[in-house]
Amino acid sequence: MDMTTQGIPTAKPYVPPQLASATKVVARNVNVHYGDKHAIQNVSVDIPDQAVMAFIGPSGCGKSTFLRCINRMNDTIPICRVTGKIEIDSKDIYDPSLDVVQLRARVGMVFQKPNPFPKSIFENVAYGPRIHGLARNKTDLDEIVTTSLEKAGLFKEVKDRLADSGTSLSGGQQQRLCIARAIAVSPDIILMDEPCSALDPIATARIEELIDELRSNFCIIIVTHSMQQAARVSQRTAFFHLGVLVEEGETEAIFTNPREERTRDYITGRFG
Amino acid sequence: MTAIYFLTLACLVVAGYFIAAKRAQSLRAGPGGALHSLPTYHGLLAAVALIVPMILVFAIGTPLVKQLATSSVFNFFPPEIANDPLQRGVVLRDVSNLLDGRHQGDPSAALRDAAASYAGIFTTGRLAVLGIGTALGLLALFLVLSRISSTFRARNYFERFVIAVLILCALVAILTTIGIVFSVVWETYRFFFDPSLKGRPSVSEFLFGTEWNPQAALRADQGDIKTAFGFIPLLTGTLLITFIAILVAGPLGLFSAIYLSEYATPRFRAWAKPVLEILAGVPTVVLGFFAALTVAPYIRGWGESFGLDVASESALAAGLVMGMMIIPFISSLSDDVINAVPQSLRDGAYALGATKSETIKKVILPAALPGIVSAFMLAISRAIGETMIVVMAAGLAANLTFNPLEAVTTITVQIKTILVGDQEFDSAKTLAAFALGFVLFFVTLVLNIIAQQIVRRYREQYD
Known part of the structure; x- marks a missing residue:
């Protein structure tokens, strides 16, 4: 039974699932407060490597907030307080001795609205490698930029205009540029916060294909409003509601045979 | 009389508005049903129809009446008085005093x-203006009233009038600018x-001369008047002081803007x-006497x-204090443009593992550059155009020097x-002010271009 201590309900003991691949991210009893608002309550989840995990749920359910805990982007919001434990490769990322800059080099992020820097396409991708000193010389840097753009499936379209502004690309291309930018610092994990919500169906299909291709090399966590998208691209799905992780498991199981009433109501479109 | 005229206008406008609106309103209830325009627009159009002719008649009629009355005065005096501007003035003053x-x-x-x-024509004339204005209105x-119907496009007509008013306002500003430029160009x-x-310099003497001494032009017997209007020392003085001011205000303003927008707590x-x-x-x-009485002696003591x-x-x-003056232009405007850089760009940089200072240097400042440059330009324009601080703190000696x-x-x-004091307007000395003004205008224009x-070359557009 749920009991409350100091206003925070204690969680049911979390039983880690059997994952098909190695566990990359482990979260236990994560709580997030925005000022007085208790945005995330006792979330515990295991996230597999070399797979796509989708976070679904209605607006304001905390899925983006939880996503932003994984690369500590919530640090940039002064009123935000995170408690609990998140480990990547068994290392606590909220350990005070950990450098957040190095964490973010390992955990890339792609945002809802494409946000290329107002620089050339080349400079956009080269930005990360430059600040982390990943390239020893110009040839190295060219190599990194080219392979990143290739992996993001953008190289063919832009190879003749790498000096053009990143903002001159179409929305879908901009988003793939942002993915290339994230890949360029060779992270282990890529967080995607509704990466297709500002794109048209064709650009969306292109990004989804890309996510599927990237899966073999990265641990990808995607927040999405579209249940079809979650079903299409992810292997595991977590359903959030009102700051609580309601249910989590194999994507197919969640969509065909949910254990919880609320999950069923959401995926059948009764609310959300 | 003016008061009566505008009182009449106001009463007519209020009455006209309500009559027209009422008439449109009554059409709405009657056959034909829906109106093309709301009754308010019919009322507003009626008001405009009254205001425009009445204002025009007043604006044209009043000076005309004054003119007629004035010229009638000289029918009673011999033509030699009427033709002498000085005597004309005396007569008119007498008439006005007598009345x-x-x-x-x-x-x-x-x-x-x-x-x-004079009094007769003036009174009759003003009455006529009132009569004609009211009649035309x-x-x-x-x-307008006769055209009111359910299909009358009162809204379209009224909005056309609004556009005309807006264009007129824009024209006033543009024409004023053109007028000022032309007058300066003409006097130059x-x-x-x-x-x-007498004593006017050639263009090249003015632009390349290294001695500035406008007083010499009035006293042709003293010295070499040809070199008196050399503009170079003034230019170097202006540039020197502006340079010092920007040297002070640039870093202080920009860095405080970065601190305020990126690091400071909102409180x-x-x-x-x-x-x-x-x-x-x-x-x-106030800054001027601060410069002259506090800063200058301090610098002198320090230098000695x-x-x-x-x-x-x-x-x-002068440069230091002027720098203090323009700090807020740079800091406040730069702070605004830095704040206008979208948060998503900051997030993008942070998510790549950029530190705060890397984000500011490589992402935020380049994106905000056009705004920052225009803040600097505004500050430089202020510094070049500033007079009071320099008068009090930098002196009047036209030294050709780069020694601060x-x-x-x-x-x-x-x-x-x-231009201070009583001046004969037609001397080379006073006209030199226009030439200086023209050059100042030109320098500022070139700087802006x-x-x-x-900005165009280094612009990083984020939308």
Whole structure:
């Protein structure tokens, strides 16, 4: 039974699932407060490597907030307080001795609205490698930029205009540029916060294909409003509601045979 | 009479508005049903129909009446008085005094007749203006009222009128600018090319001469007047002081803007920014005596302790204080543009593992550059155009020097010095002010064009 201590309900003991691949991210009893608002309550989840995990749920359910805990982007919001434990490769990322800059080099992020820097396409991708000193010389840097753009499936379209502004690309291309930018610092994990919500169906299909291709090399966590998208691209799905992780498991199981009433109501479109 | 005219106008406008609106309203209830325009628009159009002709009649009629009355005065005097501008003025003043009952002594018969004629024409004329204005206004109102119907496009007509008013306002500003430029250009042309002007310099003497001494032009017997209007020392003085000011204000303003927008807590920013902006509100004359009485002696004392020879009025003192003056322009505007850089760009950089300073240097400042450059340009324009601080702190001596410890003078200071006091307007000395003004205008214009080019080249558009 749920009991409350100091206003925070204690969680049911979390039983880690059997994952098909190695566990990359482990979260236990994560709580997030925005000022007085208790945005995330006792979330515990295991996230597999070399797979796509989708976070679904209605607006304001905390899925983006939880996503932003994984690369500590919530640090940039002064009123935000995170408690609990998140480990990547068994290392606590909220350990005070950990450098957040190095964490973010390992955990890339792609945002809802494409946000290329107002620089050339080349400079956009080269930005990360430059600040982390990943390239020893110009040839190295060219190599990194080219392979990143290739992996993001953008190289063919832009190879003749790498000096053009990143903002001159179409929305879908901009988003793939942002993915290339994230890949360029060779992270282990890529967080995607509704990466297709500002794109048209064709650009969306292109990004989804890309996510599927990237899966073999990265641990990808995607927040999405579209249940079809979650079903299409992810292997595991977590359903959030009102700051609580309601249910989590194999994507197919969640969509065909949910254990919880609320999950069923959401995926059948009764609310959300 | 003016009061009566506008009172009539106001009453008619209110009445016209309500009559037209009411009539449109009654159409709505009757057959035909829906109106094309709301009754309000019919009312507004009626008001406009009254206002436009009545204002026009007033604006044209009033000066015309005055003109007629004035010219009638001189029918009573011999033509030699009417043709002499000085005597005309005396007569008109007498007439005006007589009508006001302030005339001293016994007025002559001619003067009395003239005054009576003036008063008669003036009163009749103003009454006529009132009559014609009201009649035209009512005619226009009647035209509008007669056209009111359910299909009458009152809204479209009224909105066309609004556009016309907006265009008129824009035109006033543009024409004023053009007028000022033309007057400056014309007087500058006279300064260089009017053959009747004594001691005028040639264009090249003005632009490349290294000696500035406008007083010499009035006293042709003293010295070599040809070199008196050399503009170079003023230009170097202006540039020197502006350079010092930007050297002070640029880093201080920009860095405080970065601190305020990126590092300061919202609470600190909320009171620090207004305090900084107060600095822009300090009258320059106050800054001027601060420069002259506090900063200049301090610099002098400091310089002497190093064994340097410092003038009591120095470019450094003026430049430092002018720098203080323009800090808020740079800091406040730069802070605004830095804040306008979308948060998503910051997030993008942070998510790549950029530190705060890397984000600021590589992402935020490049994105905000156009705004920052225009903040600097505004500050430089202010510095170049600033007069009071320089008058008080930098002196009047037109030294050709780049030594900030010497006294220098600027273009604006010389314009002010030339035009202060009673001056004969047609001398080379006073016209030199226009030439200086023209050059000042030209320098600022060139700076603005350069800045726009810089912005265009390095612009990083984020939308």
